[in-house]
Amino acid sequence: MSAAKTAPAVSPLAPTHVPEMPEIAGVRLATAAAGIRYEGRTDVLLALMDKGTTVAGVFTTSKCASAPVEWCRGILKRGQAQALVVNSGNANAFTGKTGRSSTALTARIAAKAVGCTTSDIFLASTGVIGEPLDATKFDGVLGTLAETAGPGGWMDAARAIMTTDTFPKVATATVKLGKAKVTINGMAKGAGMIAPDMATMLSFVFTDAPIAAPALQALLKAGVGHTFNAVTIDGDTSTSDTLLAFATGAAAAHGAPKITKANDIRLKAFVKAFNAVLADLAEQVARDGEGARKLVEILVEGATSDKSARKIAMSIANSPLVKTAIAGEDANWGRVVMAVGKAGEPADRDKLSIAFNGIRVASKGARDPSYDETEVSNAMKNPKIQIKVSLGLGKGRDRVLTCDLTKEYIAINGDYRS
Amino acid sequence: MSAAKTAPAVSPLAPTHVPEMPEIAGVRLATAAAGIRYEGRTDVLLALMDKGTTVAGVFTTSKCASAPVEWCRGILKRGQAQALVVNSGNANAFTGKTGRSSTALTARIAAKAVGCTTSDIFLASTGVIGEPLDATKFDGVLGTLAETAGPGGWMDAARAIMTTDTFPKVATATVKLGKAKVTINGMAKGAGMIAPDMATMLSFVFTDAPIAAPALQALLKAGVGHTFNAVTIDGDTSTSDTLLAFATGAAAAHGAPKITKANDIRLKAFVKAFNAVLADLAEQVARDGEGARKLVEILVEGATSDKSARKIAMSIANSPLVKTAIAGEDANWGRVVMAVGKAGEPADRDKLSIAFNGIRVASKGARDPSYDETEVSNAMKNPKIQIKVSLGLGKGRDRVLTCDLTKEYIAINGDYRS
Numbered sequence: 001m002s003a004a005k006t007a008p009a010v011s012p013l014a015p016t017h018v019p020e021m022p023e024i025a026g027v028r029l030a031t032a033a034a035g036i037r038y039e040g041r042t043d044v045l046l047a048l049m050d051k052g053t054t055v056a057g058v059f060t061t062s063k064c065a066s067a068p069v070e071w072c073r074g075i076l077k078r079g080q081a082q083a084l085v086v087n088s089g090n091a092n093a094f095t096g097k098t099g100r101s102s103t104a105l106t107a108r109i110a111a112k113a114v115g116c117t118t119s120d121i122f123l124a125s126t127g128v129i130g131e132p133l134d135a136t137k138f139d140g141v142l143g144t145l146a147e148t149a150g151p152g153g154w155m156d157a158a159r160a161i162m163t164t165d166t167f168p169k170v171a172t173a174t175v176k177l178g179k180a181k182v183t184i185n186g187m188a189k190g191a192g193m194i195a196p197d198m199a200t201m202l203s204f205v206f207t208d209a210p211i212a213a214p215a216l217q218a219l220l221k222a223g224v225g226h227t228f229n230a231v232t233i234d235g236d237t238s239t240s241d242t243l244l245a246f247a248t249g250a251a252a253a254h255g256a257p258k259i260t261k262a263n264d265i266r267l268k269a270f271v272k273a274f275n276a277v278l279a280d281l282a283e284q285v286a287r288d289g290e291g292a293r294k295l296v297e298i299l300v301e302g303a304t305s306d307k308s309a310r311k312i313a314m315s316i317a318n319s320p321l322v323k324t325a326i327a328g329e330d331a332n333w334g335r336v337v338m339a340v341g342k343a344g345e346p347a348d349r350d351k352l353s354i355a356f357n358g359i360r361v362a363s364k365g366a367r368d369p370s371y372d373e374t375e376v377s378n379a380m381k382n383p384k385i386q387i388k389v390s391l392g393l394g395k396g397r398d399r400v401l402t403c404d405l406t407k408e409y410i411a412i413n414g415d416y417r418s
Numbered sequence: 419m420s421a422a423k424t425a426p427a428v429s430p431l432a433p434t435h436v437p438e439m440p441e442i443a444g445v446r447l448a449t450a451a452a453g454i455r456y457e458g459r460t461d462v463l464l465a466l467m468d469k470g471t472t473v474a475g476v477f478t479t480s481k482c483a484s485a486p487v488e489w490c491r492g493i494l495k496r497g498q499a500q501a502l503v504v505n506s507g508n509a510n511a512f513t514g515k516t517g518r519s520s521t522a523l524t525a526r527i528a529a530k531a532v533g534c535t536t537s538d539i540f541l542a543s544t545g546v547i548g549e550p551l552d553a554t555k556f557d558g559v560l561g562t563l564a565e566t567a568g569p570g571g572w573m574d575a576a577r578a579i580m581t582t583d584t585f586p587k588v589a590t591a592t593v594k595l596g597k598a599k600v601t602i603n604g605m606a607k608g609a610g611m612i613a614p615d616m617a618t619m620l621s622f623v624f625t626d627a628p629i630a631a632p633a634l635q636a637l638l639k640a641g642v643g644h645t646f647n648a649v650t651i652d653g654d655t656s657t658s659d660t661l662l663a664f665a666t667g668a669a670a671a672h673g674a675p676k677i678t679k680a681n682d683i684r685l686k687a688f689v690k691a692f693n694a695v696l697a698d699l700a701e702q703v704a705r706d707g708e709g710a711r712k713l714v715e716i717l718v719e720g721a722t723s724d725k726s727a728r729k730i731a732m733s734i735a736n737s738p739l740v741k742t743a744i745a746g747e748d749a750n751w752g753r754v755v756m757a758v759g760k761a762g763e764p765a766d767r768d769k770l771s772i773a774f775n776g777i778r779v780a781s782k783g784a785r786d787p788s789y790d791e792t793e794v795s796n797a798m799k800n801p802k803i804q805i806k807v808s809l810g811l812g813k814g815r816d817r818v819l820t821c822d823l824t825k826e827y828i829a830i831n832g833d834y835r836s
Contacts, residue, residue, distance in 0.1 A: 064759030064767040094755045096768060096784030129752035130785045234738040235653075236753075237760035320652040320738070320823075321831055328832035334547040335654075337512050341482030342655035349482040350514060366514035367548045405738075406832070407825045413739055414746035414824070 013287035013295050013383060013403070014167045021154035021172055024183050025208045026050035026248025028149035031160040034141045036134075037089030037127055044138070045160040046145040047084040047204065048114060053248045055081035055122065056217035058224050060241035067092045067099030068123040069240060071107065075119040079213025081246055082120035084204060085110050085142065086161050088189075091200060093129035093239045105135040113146040124242045126163055126189065126200040158187040161202055164412075165189050165288050171280035173273035178266055180256035182209040186277045190233075190285030200238040203228065203281055209270060210249035210258045218262035219274060220245045227278035230310075230400045233289040234409070235318035286401040291408030294326050295401065299388040303396030308345040313400040315343035316387065323405030329380040331356040333367075336387060351392035357382060431705035431713050431801060431821070432585040439572035439590050442601050443626045444468035444666025446567035449578040452559045454552075455507030455545055462556070463578040464563040465502040465622070466532060471666045473499035473540065474635035476642050478659035485510045485517030486541040487658060489525065493537040497631025499664055500538035502622060503528050503560065504579050506607075509618060511547035511657045523553040531564040542660045544581055544607060544618040576605040579620055582830075583607050583706050589698035591691035596684055598674035600627040604695045608651075608703030618656040621646065621699055627688060628667035628676045636680035637692060638663045645696035648728075648818045651707040652827070653736035704819040709826030712744050713819065717806040721814030726763040731818040733761035734805065741823035747798040749774040751785075754805060769810035775800060 028048040036043045057076050059069045068091075085106060092099050107118040114121070125133065158168035169188040174181055188203035211219070220243070228243060252258055257266055287295055298316050303309035316322055319339040325332035333354045340347050350365030357379040360368045385404075446466040454461045475494050477487045486509075503524060510517050525536040532539070543551065576586035587606040592599055606621035629637070638661065646661060670676055675684055705713055716734050721727035734740055737757040743750035751772045758765050768783035775797040778786045803822075 060759075061762070062756070062759030063762065063765040064755050064770070094752060094767060094770075094780065094783065094785075096782060098784065129755070130780065236737050236739045236756060239756055239759050319654050320827070321654045324828050324831035327828065330832075334512060337482050337547070338480070338654060338657055341478075341480030341657050344479070344481065347481040349512060352482070362512070362548065364514065366512065366516065405828065407828045409738070410742050410745065410823065410825045410828060413742035414748075 009166065011166045011288045011292055013292055015284060015287065019170065019172050021170055021185055022174070022183055023151035024185050024206045024248065025250030026053060027206050027246070028151055029153045029157045030145035030149035031153065031156050032141050032145055034087065034137045036087050036137060042156070042160045043088045044141060044145070045086040045157050046142060046149060047157070047206070048146065048149045049081055049083065049246055050248050050250065051082060053081050053246050054079050054211060054213040054216050056213060056220040056245045058220055058243045060238055062237050062239045064094065064239050066125065066240040067095060067103045068125045069242060071103040071123050072242065072244070075122070078119055080120055081122055082116040083110050083114045084122045084124070084244065084246070085138070086124045086202065088161055088163050089127040090125060090131055090133045091127045091129045091240050092125040092133040095130065095132050098132045102133045102135045106138050109135065109138045110142050113142040122244055124202050124240070126161065126202055126240055129239065154185060154187065161187065161189045163189065167288060169281055169284040169288070171277045173277050175269045175273040177209050177251065177270050178255060178257040180251050180254050182207060182251045182256055182270065184274055184277050186281050188281040188285055190288050200240040201228065201285060202240070203243045205245045205277060207247050208249070208251040209247050210252040210256055211247040212260040215259055215262040215264070216245055216247050219271060223275045223278045226399065227275065227282040230398070231282045231286050232314060232317045232400065232402050233286070283401055286403050289403035290412045291406040292403030293383070293406055294404040295384045296326055296403055297384070297386045298400045298402065299386060300391070301388070301397040302391035302393055304346045304394040305396040306398055307396070309396040309398035310400070311345050312340055312343045312347070312389065313398045315339045316389065317400045317402035320405055323402070326385055327404040327406045329377070331361055331376040331380050333362045336389060337362070340389060346393055347391055348393060353390040353392070355388040356380065357386050427584065429584045429706045429710060431710055433702060433705065437588065437590050439588055439603055440592070440601055441569035442603050442624045442666065443668030444471060445624050445664070446569055447571045447575045448563035448567035449571065449574050450559050450563055452505065452555045454505050454555060460574070460578045461506045462559060462563070463504040463575050464560060464567060465575070466564060466567045467500055467664050468666050468668065469500065471499050471664050472497050472629060472631040472634050474631060474638040474663045476638055476661045478656055480655050480657045482512065482657050484543065484547070484658040485513060485521045486543045487660060489521040489541050490660065490662070493540070496537055498538055499540050500534040501528055501532045502540045502542070502662065502664070503556070504542045504620065506579055506581050507545040508543060508549055508551045509545045509547045509658050510543040510551040513548065513550050516550045520551045520553045524556050527553065527556045528560050531560040540662055542620050542658070544579065544620055544658055547657065572603060572605065579605065579607045581607065585706060587699055587702040587706070589695045591695050593687045593691040595627050595669065595688050596673060596675040598669050598672050600625060600669045600674055600688065602692055602695050604699050606699040606703055608706050618658040619646065619703060621661045623663040623695060625665050626667070626669040627665050628670040628674055629665040630678040633677055633680040633682070634663055634665050637689060640680070641693045641696045644817065645693065645700040649700045649704050650732060650735045650818065650820050651704070701819055704821055707821035708830045709824040710821030711801070711824055712822040713802045714744055714821055715802070715804045716818045716820065717804060718809070719806070719815040720809035720811055722764045722812040723814040724816055725814070727814040727816035728818070729763050730758055730761045730765070730807065731816045733757045734807065735818045735820040738823055741820070744803055745822040745824045747795070749779055749794040749798050751779045754807060755780070758807060764811055765809055766811060771808040771810070773806040774798065775804050
């Protein structure tokens with residue numbers, strides 16, 4: 001359908017520091033150019049995990065999920081993984097029966113290459129939707145990758161899963177589990193697709209900590225609430241969003257305790273580090289939002305509940321009028337009031353206060369008497385904008401990340417596909 | 419805050435035919451430049467209605483409604499009206515106590531000018547929010563308007579309530595009620611504000627039919643469901659949205675029957691005409707959406723219920739990815755699938771069919787075999803785009819109007835306010 005576009009410049013919000021990615025015992029990586037969509041571009045990642053690796057996953061809430069998402073959901077309950085195959089260029093979404101055959105064939109090719117059963121193979125695809133994915137392209141490629149896979153190459157892996165992300169997204173943490181050091185590595189791709197059809201979020205997190213699948217699933221589910229689920233670019237939901245966590249358990253060999261319950265007190269430091277990796281990756285997704293020039297943090301406090309605060313924060317974060325105002329460096333608190341009002345959650349106009357980057361612009365139902373337009377205008381030039389809304393009703397609070405809505409977003413998404 | 423911008427060019431989607439607006443017995447209009455925000459621009463409308471006029475209203479669902487909306491809600495239950503005062507330039511929204519004083523003062527000035535009680539005075543304001551509205555500016559002005567008001571001047575009235583609408587919006591119908599001819603006139607302003615803070619929708623409908631207030635309220639409430647409530651520009655909800663209907667009853671003098679119940683069988687033709695006026699005005703609002711270059715009609719059929727169809731249609735209509743694709747004249751059905759999927763309503767990917775302007779592009783969970791990209795691309799050049807989604811699950815259906823999302827929307831809403 002579409003010709004390759006010139007690569008976009010790196011987002012001005014890209015992190016200035018990229019961490020050195022350590023190895024994770026029990027994980028080996030390899031990438032290749034399989035020609036899924038574009039010639040001469042790395043588009044397949046194979047991650048091999050040692051036998052005994054546990055897995056957890058969360059997926060898109062879309063009612064029209066892609067074939068790979070259905071595949072992963074189907075095998076997740078076993079809680080075991082030996083390989084992850086990710087391709088970019090084609091999402092294998094809305095491809096009907098062909099899509100299901102394609103995932104099954106990919107899994108068979110991978111299982112043969114790795115030497116395991118198909119239900120140990122996790123799949124993720126990102127790219128154009130509605131186009132049949134020719135899984136025979138993986139034949140041969142996955143065999144070679146399985147042979148050459150090694151413990152390094154994390155940045156290459158993060159690059160292989162990109163579509164039109166403007167930078168690879170990685171995060172890492174090391175932390176004590178019992179007396180043993182364990183490592184957590186993560187990668188993500190986000191919202192920066194031009195030619196294809198939507199902004200799919202894929203993320204994969206790996207650790208050598210020995211954590212049973214049900215416990216890992218509980219950690220992941222709890223962890224996404226304030227990280228990946230608290231990020232929005234345009235309110236649109238991909239049919240392919242996938243976040244998988246793999247725990248090889250290799251750290252047990254040097255003394256890490258085997259964890260079977262998510263509420264195990266020995267997990268405390270691990271959970272903190274795990275959530276920090278998720279939060280780091282999620283923030284990088286917002287920083288690479290399509291056309292983004294501003295990273296926007298929405299803080300809501302004083303709501304009647306945390307859930308109510310989340311709805312209000314999302315209403316603000318997804319409001320085109322709020323997002324365009326920020327693109328225009330305009331501290332347009334009137335639009336924030338509008339977005340609070342439309343959320344449908346308890347709010348009392350006359351108790352509402354709003355601050356931009358710490359400067360209170362509105363309080364108790366009217367413009368703040370101390371409002372200094374020049375001071376606020378200068379603050380709005382900052383590449384990071386914090387909007388804090390105090391509802392004055394209760395103790396509910398939440399935090400959501402988003403980006404501004406610029407002409408570049410329209411250019412990226414409104415370009416002719418063909 | 420903001421300097422006046424140069425007037426935008428008329429929307430390319432503006433109706434080519436503007437109706438002659440007849441007089442309505444019992445209604446007199448007058449407009450003036452009160453200098454609410456800009457000098458030398460008509461910004462106040464006074465509509466005088468004969469004693470005995472009934473009124474109905476529907477308002478924004480925002481939890482942070484403006485002071486004039488609160489005022490109208492407060493007096494609506496009496497069901498009587500003698501005047502409507504509308505100003506553009508200042509929405510009197512999020513102005514706290516000052517806002518309430520301002521509406522009360524405006525009503526007092528109007529009541530004195532008209533010679534009625536304040537609870538017969540309906541108010542609507544549109545424009546910048548958070549700025550105190552100096553109601554003393556109405557002093558003198560409303561007195562003069564009350565003296566000069568006449569039965570004509572409907573186009574002037576429609577112009578006086580505009581903010582940055584690119585064309586005045588009027589509609590009219592004449593219909594038999596019993597054996598008498600009755601007339602329905604309506605005007606609206608929509609989503610085309612630059613300097614202020616949101617796209618407020620105001621609409622006022624007048625008739626000489628003798629309809630009791632509770633019946634008129636029931637008609638209006640039923641009428642908005644498939645007209646004004648089925649239009650979305652960007653999913654944002656103004657704090658000031660107001661739709662009022664006034665029935666002077668003057669047609670009773672030449673034989674129109676007095677109607678007290680909305681289900682009166684004699685109302686059949688009237689209801690049809692009334693709804694057609696609402697639908698016409700609502701479509702004009704979509705045609706004047708900020709930066710709009712395409713009028714987009716979303717048809718959803720085969721849903722499990724009409725309510726479910728509405729949610730799916732709105733999910734499509736408010737999707738930035740769908741709207742930017744249409745701006746790019748791209749029949750990107752993948753994004754439509756995405757929007758169906760994220761609506762959270764029952765949908766079976768493998769039963770889904772999608773057509774653009776009558777050309778089926780996807781069916782039964784995959785690209786339609788007969789899909790001809792050139793044919794579809796040509797169809798997408800049409801200024802009116804119809805997206806039809808068939809879910810194949812039940813008999814639920816709905817229709818929603820919207821417009822595309824263009825760089826002009828960003829320019830309009832992302833311009834520096836100060």
